Amino acid sequence: MKFLAARRRSPLAAVAMLLIALIGIGAGYAVIANARPAEAAAVASTETQVEQGKRLYLEGCASCHGMQSQGTSQGPTLIGVGAAAVDFQVGSGRMPMAMPGAQAAPRDPAQYTDDQIAAMAAYVASLAPGPAIPTQEDVNFESADAAQGGVLFRTNCSQCHQAAGQGGALTQGKYAPSLMNAEPKEIYEAMITGPQSMPVFSNATIPTQDKQAIIKYIDTLQTLPDPGGLALGRLGPVPETVFLWTAVFAALIAVAIWIGIKAR
Amino acid sequence: MTATSPVEQVGGGVATYVDQRIGSNKFLARNLGKVFPDHWSFMLGEIALYSFIVVLLTGTFLTLFFKPSMAEVLYDGSYVPLKGIKMSQAYSSTLDISFDVRGGLLLRQMHHWAALIFIAAMSVHMFRVFFTGAFRKPREFNWIIGVALVTLGLGAGFSGYSLPDDLLSGTGLQIARGIMQSIPVIGTWMAFLLFGGEFPGTEFISRLYGVHILLIPGLILALVTIHLMLVWTQKHTQFPGPGRTNDNVVGYPLMPVYMAKAGGFFFVVFGVIALIGGLVTINPIWIFGPFMPDQVSAGSQPDWYIGWLDGALRTMPNIESSLFGFTISWNIFIPAVVIPGIIFTALALYPFLEAWVTGDKKEHHLLDRPRNAPTRTGIGVMALTFYLLLWVGGGNDIIAITFGLSINSIIWFLRIALIILPPIMFIVTRRICLSLQRRDREKLLHGYESGRILRLPHGEFIEVHQPINAKEMAVITGKTDITPLPLPPATDADGVRNKHFQVKKLRAKLSGFFYSENIALPTAAEIEAGQHHAEHAAAIEAPLHAYEDADQINRAHGGVLHHPGMPLTNAEQLAEDGGHL
Structure with a gap:
């Protein structure tokens, strides 16, 4: 205590106290905020999955999507969007939306457990027929042709997601996200449901086999080594320009100055 | 001749042998001792030259393996994610260079990086020449050659960027063709002529190849030679400094000093390029895929030197009009043809415009410090601001996604900033330059602030000013003051109307715009008076003090009271401390 007592009048004492208080409040908030609503799962055993889904829907979704899922000015109708849309949107943490914005941003971890997501998906699927959650078989891309997938990717996906799948900007702050962490099921669901600004690529447009090829190509991009060295985000000339001027040219000028100084 | 060392004997023997056949000794004796001034900014052009040499060397290697053909082939190389895909032979051979030719990727990357550095170095070298006024008489032609070299550099770069026929380069060509087509009347004809038909056709890559490896490098080599010959005969400019005048060159001889420096710097540049190339x-290009007219990638950008043109296209509002049933795409024609046309014309003509405005017909071998030409520096910064804003526009989508911004907001910001910011930067730069001139004048008059605080006997604190050293004195006094041209008379002595009155009036006004606010260097008498004034200022302004022991005061000078045995004036007090005010 002597150590503290000797320093309590130090000009840094107030700063230290403030820091301790802030860290304490932050840590406390983090504990409370991360406490999941565990009671919901406990009740689930006595009700059917659809009933549970409906209850969760009314609690967490209805304020924007409407009591009958008919849609409001705040959110679109969910009638006919299918289980795949719920699995994609809630599973990736995009829904429930943290705040109004240009578009829903993914959050990790998701805000609901897998069981809860499945229940909500079942409820939304019960409203009207829609795309179902893809099966293991649907997303199995082992036998697909990556090169063919690359052609399909560049024809259908790269204009928004960029040729290397790094994502790209759309209008008014909307964007096509990077695919570097996307899982096969997520990619498949995105194609069949068309989330945010993305168009729907139904099985009539791109058959399952081609979807698997696209997934295979994205998987290739995710695991592809960079034989040329530092990849600079695979974003093309813009990061190359930044690197050129900030690192390379700065170094050359530094050498020039060094040679100039030596002359004196 | 007395006995010499074996080395000298052999060297002399070789020199004599060669001299008897090509008469080289006289030439070498005259030129090896040629003196060049020294400054780091004089080496920017060297970076350009050396990176160009690397571009030539690596490019020669690439020509051994590159096949400039748009004939369709099925890829069968080592890069699996493209195996069995239809592509042009140009793209396929570039993949082979990258994956199947030993050292191919390294040399390809060195070639590309060196090309970017080449154009970057030329551009920065050009800024140096502009801001120091090195383009003034007699170097106007060399400036024009420099502008031509930059333009050719852009052409070399863009044609090289377009050769691999990957998705990015094809997209660039598509835009280039669109720009051609936007030119009224001849645009469509021109595009069809150059591409040999519809886009992309089967001809363009092989046509571009000839341009890229023969025409443009040949022209660049020829112009670089003239550029350097002119530097040689006109001698290099130098910054003002001790012993440096408009009629001499102070520096080191080519042999051995610059041979060693330039040679070493060449290897440094080569080394840096090799390092980043590896x-x-x-x-x-393997990630972008082969070019197909129906495909495009988000974030498609040109290399940095075309970025400003892409930015101009991206920022321009969408205006089109229809004339006699023909569409005129102002949205492409203005940003991609008119604006670059104006910029490059203004750039090439600037030395003549400035000389006309200022009426300056003297030869200049002593460089201007940028502050001493505030209007020119302001114009340069203004142009640079405009250029950089367009450059930012070229990367608007990458900026939007990287920083979570709306691309629309960026475009609107740039549209407004492009009009507002350059003039603001002009005014700010000009004011900064003038302030620096004032500071220089202050330094001449009162010396520099030494940072040493002195307490005077009556309690006042003053900062001691020290005279600046000879080098700084020479740098500051190296400035030439120019008076603006007088307004022309409207009529001559006989009352006859001056025919060129309007033009001459404009010229006088522009000249006033250039020079009227110039802070003239003090004359020798002023410097003398300034020093004298400074010595007395503190003494006169010092407050009176009532000392209790007033009976001991034997003399008051300039309002300062003194005790017996103390220095009589503040200046004396300072002199004791080895300074003056």
Whole structure:
């Protein structure tokens, strides 16, 4: 205590106290905020999955999507969007939306457990027929042709997601996200449901086999080594320009100055 | 001749042998001792030259393996994610260079990085020449050659960027063709002529190849030679400094000092290019895929030197009009043809415009410090601001996604900033330059602030000013003051109307715009008076003090009271401390 007592009048004492208080409040908030609503799962055993889904829907979704899922000015109708849309949107943490914005941003971890997501998906699927959650078989891309997938990717996906799948900007702050962490099921669901600004690529447009090829190509991009060295985000000339001027040219000028100084 | 060392004997023997056949000794004796001034900014052009040499060497290697053909082939190389895909032979051979030719990727990347550095160095070298006024008489032609070299550099770069026929380069060509087509009347004809038909056709890559490896490098080599010959005969400019005048060159001889320096710097540049060529990816064409007219990638950008043109296209509002049933795409024609046309014309003509405005017909071998030409520096910064804003526009989508911004907001910001910011930067730069001139004048008059605080006997604190050293004195007094041209008379002595009155009036006004606010260097008498004044200022302004022991005061000078045995004036007090005010 002597150590503290000797320093309590130090000009840094107030700063230290403030820091301790802030860290304490932050840590406390983090504990409370991360406490999941565990009671919901406990009740689930006595009700059917659809009933549970409906209850969760009314609690967490209805304020924007409407009591009958008919849609409001705040959110679109969910009638006919299918289980795949719920699995994609809630599973990736995009829904429930943290705040109004240009578009829903993914959050990790998701805000609901897998069981809860499945229940909500079942409820939304019960409203009207829609795309179902893809099966293991649907997303199995082992036998697909990556090169063919690359052609399909560049024809259908790269204009928004960029040729290397790094994502790209759309209008008014909307964007096509990077695919570097996307899982096969997520990619498949995105194609069949068309989330945010993305168009729907139904099985009539791109058959399952081609979807698997696209997934295979994205998987290739995710695991592809960079034989040329530092990849600079695979974003093309813009990061190359930044690197050129900030690192390379700065170094050359530094050498020039060094040679100039030596002359004196 | 007395006995010499074996080395000298052999060297002399070789020199004599060669001299008897090509008469080289006289030439070498005259030129090896040629003196060049020294400054780091004089080496920017060297970076350009050396990176160009690297571009030529690596490019020669690439020509051994590159096939400039748009004939369709099925890829069967080592890069699996493209195996069995239809592509042009140009793209396929570039993949082979990258994956199947030993050292191919390294040399390809070195070639590309060196090309970027080449144009970057030329541009920065041009800024140096502009801001120091090195383009003034007699170097106007060399400035024009420089502008031509930059333009050719852009052409060399863009044609090289377009050769691999990957998705990025094809997209660039598509835009280039669109720009051609936007030119009224001849645009469509021109595009069809150059591409040999519809886009993309089967001809363009092989046509571009000839331009890229023969025409443009040949022209660049020829112009670089003239550029350097002119530097040689006109001698290099130098910054003002001790012993440096408009009629001499102070520096070191070519042999051995600059031979060693330039040679060493060449290897440094080569080394840096080799290093990043091996360590940092540039243009990974295998990821972009082969060019197909129906495909495009988000974030498609040109290389940095075309970025400002792309930015101009991206920022321009969408205006089109229809004339006699023909569409005129102002939205493409203005940003991609008119604006670059104006910029390059203004750039090439600037030395003549400035000389006309200022009426300056003297030869200049002593450089201007940028502050001493505030209007020119302001114009330069204004142009640079405009250029950089367009450059930012070229990367608007990458900026939007990287920083979570709306691309629309960026475009609107740039549209407004492009009009507002350059004039603001002009005014700010000009004011800064004038302030620096004032500071220089202050330094001449009162010396520099030494940072040493002195307490005077009556309690006042003053900062001691020290005279600046000879080098700084020479740098500051190296400035030439120019008076603006007088307004022309409207009529001559006989009352006859001056025919060129309007033009001459405009010229006088522009000249006033250039020089009227110039802070003239003090004359020798002023410097003398300034020093004298400074010595007395503190003494006169010092407050009176009532000392209790007033009876001991034997003399008051300039309002300062003194005790017996103390220095009589503040100046004396300072002199004792080895300074003056």
